Amino acid sequence: MTRLIFSFAALLLFCGSTLTADEPIRHSFFVAGPNFTGIIDEDGKRAWDAGRPAARDGWVLPSGNLLIVWKNHVQELTRDKQVVFEYKLAAPNKELGTAQRLDNGNTLITELGTKPRLLEVTPSGEIAVDVPLKPETDNAHMQTRMARKLANGNYLAPHLLAFKVKEYTPAGKVVRVIATDLESLGGKAAENWPFTAITLPGGNVLVNLTHGNKTVEFSPQGEVVWSVSNEDFSNNPFDDSCGAQRLPNGNTVIASYHAKKGIKLTEVNRDKQIVWTFTGPERAHHFQILTTNGKPIQGKPLK
Template identity: 60%
Template sequence: MKTIKIIRSWCMAILAMPLMMTAQNSNSGTHHSFFIAGPDFTGIINEVDEVVWDSGKPAARDGYVLDNGHLLICWADEVREYNKAKEVILTYKRAQDHMELGTAVRLEDGNTLITESGDNPRIVELDKTGKVVKSVLLQPETDNVHMQTRMARKLPNGNYLVPHLLAFAVKEYQPDGEIVNVFKTDFEIFGGRSAETWPFTAIRLENGNTLVTLTHGNRVVELDEEGAIVWQLDNSDFTNNPLVDPCGAQRLPNGNTVIASYGAQDGIKMFEVNRDKSIVWTYENYRAHHFQILTTNGKSLKGKPLK
């Protein structure tokens, strides 16, 4: 009877333990910790696939772990900043139910950049108190609120880089709202607009090029200053079709690119690829709309992950 009780207690203990999955895979031994803004989970995963921070609110669209350890997260209805005690210290809510928020980025001057889609789509900047101190009207070329824009970023020159899905364009806006540059993404070599190469995430790289994910087109391109393709990925580069509605992306300090396959229901949800288009790391648990790689094999990433 004593043995049976011991076995029963072990079984109960095992059942009480969290289910561990080997979601990260890498032939080179790469392990990342990362923040995920995704449809089913919004929080932080460590290098051994454990959830170490959970917002308790899924379906986030954008977000970052800030330098001070706070988390800045954007959902369609609101943006929140959490401190280390998981207290909400900054909130910005959409003004109307049909509006959608799509971006939350902390800028170097301490302001917070947010995109609002709706009847009057715009970029806003909040000061530290949550007050709107800047507003820039956007030109998404559609009244479809959900398809007007996604993650916008502020450039070192003070302009804004904004992807507009149904316009098939990444536009660069000055603070006064004037458009000074446009990268079209309805490339004829991919089949034009019928290929649905909608721009989703646009990242200005240190070399001056721009990395763009092309959602339904299942492609990722790197464009030079003239908008010409200098590097690109599609599923013909792989045997397992890992590009399924790619949304978020990040260029790592080692030159590799991590991509979120938001549309993947099974298998690979995120993957890291080198310049030669070899996959060096995959993640197969939670889907990611956007993400931020935080550490690699115990070392914090140097430099800012996105601009």
């Protein structure tokens, strides 16, 4: 049985070209997961293996190097696995959550524990910015996940058990809060823990809500403008919606972290139609779609 399952859309746009109904979608992607970390090609085969599993976040950089977050350290690896950048977890914190290579060359890293914080680390390993976080819990593993830097110089951090996505200034002041326990989304009972917080062109924020098995696009003010969940389908494709990516064609790819069998990645369009799924054995905590039908994703990945 094939490891990739495809649905067909009447007309899908990607990178300026048209995919017709008789041309199935094929993606290659980087995956950071509990049982494999590396690159899967468009045929669903392992094209590059980092050599160890259990990564939390990761990127294929423009250079072709891989920026990967493990529990206790962040590494930039060449394709032959030479370490060209590394940051190790600082005591007394317990684990690392995410990383992002910034335009200034620094690397944004989150540390979780007794001193939860966002860090900007220079290429030489020096801490250039240290932003204290307010996750509203002492549970280190649940304090935050996919924090990202904004164009205005602030930072957006999802706080799972607080049911909030918070925007921080470099001084650590919270200047915006997006609540994910809205009654319209099922309230706190739905366990809509925010995991990703992706700022889209135009200012909306795409948030994956893990145990809530929802992906919600909020306005900059925190109003729901679009969402997709298991309630929209009969086969419950989402199982712990952790990582997400918005593609240039407007489609959204969503990871199902808890899924040990069945669908691991699901791509839906704006009309909430499933247009692609990945069902291989590789589970996804986070991921990055790299190509579609042989064409590289254009622009910076929104993930």
